[in-house]
Amino acid sequence: MPHSHDAADSIDDALEASKEGVRALKISLFILLGTSVLQLVVVLISGSVALLADTIHNFSDALTAVPLWVAFVLGRRVATRRHTFGFGRAEDLAGLFIVAVVALSAVVAAWQSINRLLDPQPLHNLWWVLAAGVIGFVGNEAVAIYRIRVGQRIGSAALVADGVHARTDGFTSLAVVVGAIGVMLGFPLADPIVGLLISVAIIFLLWGTVRSIGGRLMDAIEPELVARAEDALSATPGVLGVTRVQLRWVGHRLQGAAEVTVADTALSKSESIVHEAEHRIGQALPNLDDMAIRAVTGARVSGLHSHPD
Numbered sequence: 001m002p003h004s005h006d007a008a009d010s011i012d013d014a015l016e017a018s019k020e021g022v023r024a025l026k027i028s029l030f031i032l033l034g035t036s037v038l039q040l041v042v043v044l045i046s047g048s049v050a051l052l053a054d055t056i057h058n059f060s061d062a063l064t065a066v067p068l069w070v071a072f073v074l075g076r077r078v079a080t081r082r083h084t085f086g087f088g089r090a091e092d093l094a095g096l097f098i099v100a101v102v103a104l105s106a107v108v109a110a111w112q113s114i115n116r117l118l119d120p121q122p123l124h125n126l127w128w129v130l131a132a133g134v135i136g137f138v139g140n141e142a143v144a145i146y147r148i149r150v151g152q153r154i155g156s157a158a159l160v161a162d163g164v165h166a167r168t169d170g171f172t173s174l175a176v177v178v179g180a181i182g183v184m185l186g187f188p189l190a191d192p193i194v195g196l197l198i199s200v201a202i203i204f205l206l207w208g209t210v211r212s213i214g215g216r217l218m219d220a221i222e223p224e225l226v227a228r229a230e231d232a233l234s235a236t237p238g239v240l241g242v243t244r245v246q247l248r249w250v251g252h253r254l255q256g257a258a259e260v261t262v263a264d265t266a267l268s269k270s271e272s273i274v275h276e277a278e279h280r281i282g283q284a285l286p287n288l289d290d291m292a293i294r295a296v297t298g299a300r301v302s303g304l305h306s307h308p309d
Contacts, residue, residue: 021072021159021252024150025065028143028166032062035139042132046125049116051176053109053195054136054169057202060105061140061169064162067094075251088251095161095213099206102165106202113195129180136173140166155287156252161209168205172198219248225285232284233260233293238273243296247285254285257292264297271295 039055042048071094079086147163150156175194182190226245233242240261247256258281262273274293282288 020150020154021156022069024147024159025069025072028147029062029065029069031139031143032058032065032166035136036062038135039132042125042128046129048126048129048176048180049112049192049195051129051132051180052112053198054133054173054176056109056112057102057105057169057172057198058136058140060101061162061166064098064101067097068159068162070094071251085250085255088249088253089217091156091251092213092216095209095216098162098165099210099213102202102206102209106199106206109202110196110199113192113199116192116195117189126180126184130177133173133176133180136176137170140170140173144170151252154252155249155254159252161212165205165209168201172201175201216249221247221249225254228284229256229258229281229291232280233258233277236260236273236277236280238262238269239277250289252287253289254287255290256288257294259294259296262295262297270297 036055036059039051039058043052043055068091071090074090075086075088077087144163144167147159147166149163151159151161151163175198179191179194182194225247229245229247230242233239233245240263242258242260244259245256246258247254258277260274260277262270274295277293278291281291281293285291
């Protein structure tokens with residue numbers, strides 16, 4: 001999609017990105033819900049607590065799509081006098097909610113596993129447990145591929161994090177298979193032990209998501225995006241240097257400011273250089289919504305850095 005610096009085009013890009021995100025969430029929601037229902041049926045006929053832990057987690061993952069869905073819709077709202085930067089931050093708040101829900105699911109699964117360790121129960125239909133574990137892996141991996149691909153395309157950290165999390169959940173589903181095989185080999189406690197290990201793994205895997213979402217809330221930005229912006233500005237004809245670049249994510253869209261050095265020339269010429277710089281940085285950063293570029297002359301920069309005797 002070609003990028004222009006026209007405000008209407010920027011809004012259209014943002015709306016299209018939000019639509020893509022919502023579509024990804026809808027599809028992955030139904031895939032995970034279907035996976036959870038199939039696994040729940042097997043839990044009821046087998047009594048596997050490891051599979052129950054995985055089912056609870058998959059169901060909670062499916063539900064995390066709801067607040068993210070709401071955030072994408074809310075992010076489409078036009079900025080107001082109170083929220084002058086728009087409502088893109090709702091996406092990061094949804095990410096925090098996702099972290100809380102997933103952490104709670106890990107606690108519930110661990111509690112079930114500990115109870116089963118203290119009060120062992122016989123398992124039934126282990127081949128169904130094996131099949132359910134494979135179903136969980138396939139469902140999560142399909143969701144992971146889709147969410148990560150769309151999230152990277154539209155620049156949504158929350159959606160990418162959700163996709164990476166779905167991928168790790170796929171491997172916890174395979175752990176259910178390992179537990180069932182252990183029971184088949186004569187080690188009945190393998191099932192609750194695997195369930196407990198799944199809960200611990202979920203907590204550790206959450207750390208990456210917390211860092212990603214927390215970084216966005218603290219206006220952290222990928223250094224390569226800053227470098228790309230600096231390169232685009234430096235390559236603009238008439239720009240003698242780039243003295244400052246600031247970027248931040250607001251949801252899955254970028255906003256920022258920059259200061260460039262130009263020759264001491266007519267105001268119209270400086271404005272022309274700034275306009276070209278805006279065009280180039282817009283091409284370098286397709287997710288960019290707004291970039292306030294300020295031009296200063298070389299003479300002014302020298303004056304700012306000089307010291308009186």
